[in-house]
């Protein structure tokens with residue numbers, strides 16, 4: 405196999421670091437062309453020393469002096485600002501890993517497919533917000549989107565067992581988060597510290613809170629619809645607290661194909677980086693004899709209304725998912741800084757989705773406008789609700 409050139413956006417985050425860990429485990433297989441982060445200059449500099457990329461970029465210019473002081477600019481060219489981060493996708497690279505968090509990753513995802521590059525996508529928010537924009541560009545440029553999200557990687561692998569016309573439904577599994585069995589009437593009182601304790605995955609703070617509200621599962625439903633061109637009526641969610649089955653596909657003959665492993669994001673990352681090949685790896689190894697039980701439950705949409713709203717939003721399509729996503733981002737940030745309660749997150753999403761009109765066949769400007777309106781409205785509600 406030849407050496408793959410890789411650009412990693414969001415290299416200092418949980419997925420970015422896991423991606424570099426996979427690359428380190430496979431010496432001589434990858435050439436890291438560029439790394440990018442938002443403001444963590446210290447870690448980005450450390451990654452530059454280890455992986456010697458040609459380019460390193462910080463989207464937040466306020467930290468440029470720190471990065472300049474730490475990196476040898478004769479070895480790595482330093483870039484600053486959001487536009488420069490997007491420009492990294494036009495470098496001579498085989499694959500762009502987008503591990504930025506939030507809709508901030510949308511422009512980079514779009515630019516990657518516009519440049520005809522392979523996009524290894526962890527940044528689900530870009531596909532949620534910009535879903536309607538991708539199919540035409542992908543068709544024109546021949547680019548590919550390879551999912552890194554463990555559920556979508558599982559679906560992708562299972563889907564290879566049948567034809568699109570043979571799919572009965574996609575079954576996305578969810579751990580249920582830390583509050584699966586928590587008394588519903590006490591959810592309003594939970595603290596960010598409690599919500600950040602995910603039972604099975606170690607992730608960045610935004611996705612961890614999304615997992616606690618099940619908004620993350622909602623984003624994944626919308627992501628699956630966009631990624632696999634399957635109507636939302638054929639997508640379902642099942643709670644599987646052990647996080648061993650990462651998702652399943654049921655075909656028309658009633659066969660269900662599942663992908664299993666210990667929860668370890670390095671496994672789906674490895675699958676995407678090496679696709680179309682599989683390589684030996686010991687991430688996520690499963691001892692079947694040690695598994696006592698695999699259990700399944702219906703998600704409780706009353707307790708976790710964000711998931712119900714996500715299904716509605718997926719049915720509406722157009723700019724509705726962008727509104728859902730943007731309102732959620734603002735609400736999660738508000739909850740993390742203790743300005744609002746846990747249960748306010750879903751209320752804020754609901755109010756934004758209910759208030760902001762849907763543009764059904766949006767262009768990029770419509771999506772950016774819906775995102776902006778949702779953020780403004782959500783911010784006003786956060787300020788109104790400050791607890």
Ligand SMILES: NC(=O)c1ccc[n+]([C@@H]2O[C@H](COP(=O)([O-])OP(=O)(O)OC[C@H]3O[C@@H](n4cnc5c(N)ncnc54)[C@H](OP(=O)(O)O)[C@@H]3O)[C@@H](O)[C@H]2O)c1
Pocket residue numbers: 413414415416417418419420440441442443444445463489503504505506508526527528529552553554605606607608609610611669
């Ligand atoms: N973590 C997981 O296990 C997991 C699993 C499935 C999917 N995902 C998805 O993967 C994405 C990343 O998640 P994560 O958990 O790795 O998040 P994270 O740990 O918070 O890392 C986020 C990364 O994005 C960078 N970033 C933040 N804001 C940015 C901006 N405005 N512009 C450019 N870069 C920005 C951060 O840089 P700084 O460090 O400088 O702030 C960091 O490198 C999310 O979309 C998430 O839903 C994550």
